[in-house]
Amino acid sequence: MKRRPHIVLTNDDGIHAPGIECLWRALHNANLADLTLIAPATEKSGTGVSITWDSPVLIRKIDWAKNTPAYSVEGNPADCIKMGTRVILDSPPDFIISGVNAGSNAGRNVLHSGTVGAVIEGVLRGIPGVAFSCENGEAPNFHVAEKYIPSIVDYLLHNPLPEGTFLNVNFPHAAQDTVKGIRLTRQGKGRWAEDPYLHIESEHGSSYWLGGKPEERDEDEDCDIHLLREGYLTAVPIHVHELTDRPFLDAHKEPFESYFNRHLESSTELQTSRLL
16 A cells, blocks of 8 residues: 655744644645644744754644644754754655745745745755745735645645755735636746844944845746736746756866966966975
8 A cells, every 4th residue: 555645844934823834724634644843933034044053953842733743943944854854753754845934935035035945955855845935924815825735735746846856836915815827937036135224223333124125126927926926826846956057067167177277387386486
């Protein structure tokens, strides 16, 4: 008999955030897999794939509905995956799902997102995953996300992602009942840009809140940023297995190395002549 999949649920908004409750409810009701929650004890938005080096990571087992195993981790989302695979679980999960985030992780926001960071940490360990986010952080439409999560997860369980690839899914705020459609598309250029404002000014210096606001870019029509504005649910396959710029490497490997080898030889000859 085929083994039932095991999925770890995590996020960056904290284990008591409504988004992860929405995620758990959608998948529990769909009965697609065995579930375990491993999520930060507190909000860790914007932590990307950063990890905790400067303090011990406290893990607590907590109560969850329907006796679902759940663990609170005093660390970042990536720490949750590290501790989950090395300390909490007896064997790696089959899949990691992160979210549902309150706020867009479309475009280049994936580079800062703790929601996405947890999934990347899993992908680097050979565990496929998907990140779910609602476009509007002020009033996230979790009730809409809950409708579509099971079918997306079911598709990915039956159509595995390539090694090194995860799926980044965002729900449009324009959808308050159903989405206009679903688009598998590519990443846009938009991101959450800094908008600093003064916090305290004193004789010791000035402190600022980093702040943030959407950065408007000219976007192609076939990218997640544009399609979200049009009311579509967007899903972007993002590959992180290797980040090497192969065209640059292939074009510059020989001239780059030759250039520095010549300079190294010249420098060595100059030093030798000074010693004579």
